[in-house]
Amino acid sequence: MSTDMNARTTGGPAQGPDDVPDRVRALRARVKEFVVDLVEPAEPVLHEGGPEADVLMGRLQRQAREAGLWAIGHPEHLGGGGLPFLDYVHVNEVQGRSEFGQVALGTFTLQDSLMLDRYASEEWREKYLRPIVEAEFWPSFAMTEPGIAGSDPTRLRTSAVVDGDAWVINGRKWFTTGAQHARYTTVMVRTETDAPVHESFSLIIVPTDDPGYRIVRDTPVLGMASDHCEVAYEDLRVPLANTLGPRGAGFRIAQERLGPGRIFHAMRWLGQAQRAFDLMCHRLNQREAHGSRLADKQLMQQHVFDSWTEIQSARLMTLAAARRMDAGDQARVEIGALKVAGARVLHDVVDRALQVYGAEGLTDDTPLSRMYRAARLARFYDGPDEVHIQSVATRLLRGYDAGREWDFGDR
Known part of the structure; x- marks a missing residue:
């Protein structure tokens, strides 16, 4: 190393x-x-x-x-x-x-x-809650499906129908992270046929050792094994009591899960970006080329300046969103914006660090190559950039259309 x-x-x-x-x-x-x-x-x-x-x-x-x-x-x-x-x-x-x-x-x-x-029955609280906190086993969560635009979950096709006192689930999910290690998967499925689309889905807890739960593959991502599994649900039967929260509440519960999760993602991305920044700055001070240290070259100094300002900006944006959420605000504009900005900052800082390291940065002698691939993934999961950009812009423009200006000093 x-x-x-x-x-x-x-x-x-x-x-x-x-x-x-x-x-x-x-x-x-x-x-x-x-x-x-x-x-x-x-x-x-x-x-x-x-x-x-x-x-x-x-x-x-x-x-x-x-x-x-x-x-x-x-x-x-x-x-x-x-x-x-x-x-x-x-x-x-x-x-x-x-x-x-x-x-x-x-x-x-x-x-x-x-x-x-918040939502599990007493049976599932007893069976899963403390053990997952103690890391006795892994959980997993399944929403995305192959062949369906992940940015539009209203099109999900995996379904569950009632048969006596059980759900029967059929369909296929992918990017179920850690499914091969997990004791159970919380799966989002279509359960209601006559309800409005955002009330048509439920979350159901599925034990992964059920014979109807079949891991198809660990889906390679950018050339690496990823722990993101494709899973087939084949006439899988679980009790109705495995429903997490009310029937038809899948979207609402998933959004509650994703809101704080995006804050957590963004802060972890900042941790990764700061690590890449540390590596870049150490390298610039230690490496010499063409008669002087890399740190003395103006273009390299531009990398440092741009990275610092981007990290600091995204950091303050994320903390501001976290404070609003902690105060009870859904902070949808702030969270949508930081999801895009945080992923971009991570990508750009790691990219500059790779450029500073040169060929060594492409090897596994540094963590940068893996960080770079992970940074590219960040622009997809929990919603692609384009959806968040559209959502944030739409909310802002709708406010102006109604005569309300956005007061940056009052956020």
Whole structure:
């Protein structure tokens, strides 16, 4: 591994960002230290997968528990740390430096635990809630389908019909992340035939060991195995009690799941972008070419300037959206905008870092090649850029059409 990879900042400001509350500053610093010192060095083995990776991840999870850093974003009554939403947003930023940070620290199941905590029956709360917080097994979530525009979930075709006291599910989903590891999948299916389209879908909990649940493949993404599985549902029977929330409420529950999730995504992207920024700056200071350090060349300095301003802008945008959401606002304009902006910033910063590293950046000697591929995916999942752009612009223009101007100072 390149020596650049392990370079640590020894100078510069002693404080973190001014917007980090004092009550969470020390915890955020501890999480960052855990990710940088323990998780990032483990990435080459974790990427390989297999028994050695499982053992190593188990060790990291034990270390997180021993350090008091386990599941800190989960509600306290579920065995988590009970960290408030806004505080967790700040921690999620440094946790996101590594794609394995969530798993090592026990927060990768947070969206699922919050969803189950609010909507699951007592049976499923008892069977799944605490075990997923303890990382005894993985959950998964299935919405997207092959052959259907993921940006328009009203066209989903996977269906469930009632047969006695059971649902019978047929259809096919893909990009079900982690399905091959999961104990269950929460699947979005069409259940209502006469209801308005946004009340036609329900969420149903499906155990993955059911004979009607068949993993077709781990879908390769940009040349890599991805853990994004294609799954066939073939006359799969589950009890009606497996319905998550009311029948026909699938869209509403999914949106509740996605709102905070987009904030979490954006903060993790910022963590990745900041890691790429660190790598780029260390490289510029250490590398010489054509008679001087790369850091002394104006075009390279432009890369630093552009990356810093973009990260800072996206960061402030994300925190502003998080504050509005914490205050009870759906913040749809802010969240749609930061989803697009955050993914773009991640892509552009990693792209510049790759350019600074040259050929080495394309190898697995740095994390940048994997980060670059992940950055490209970010422009698709939780809705493609184009849909969010259209949605945000439509909301803004509708307000002006009704005589309301957007007051940037009052947001």
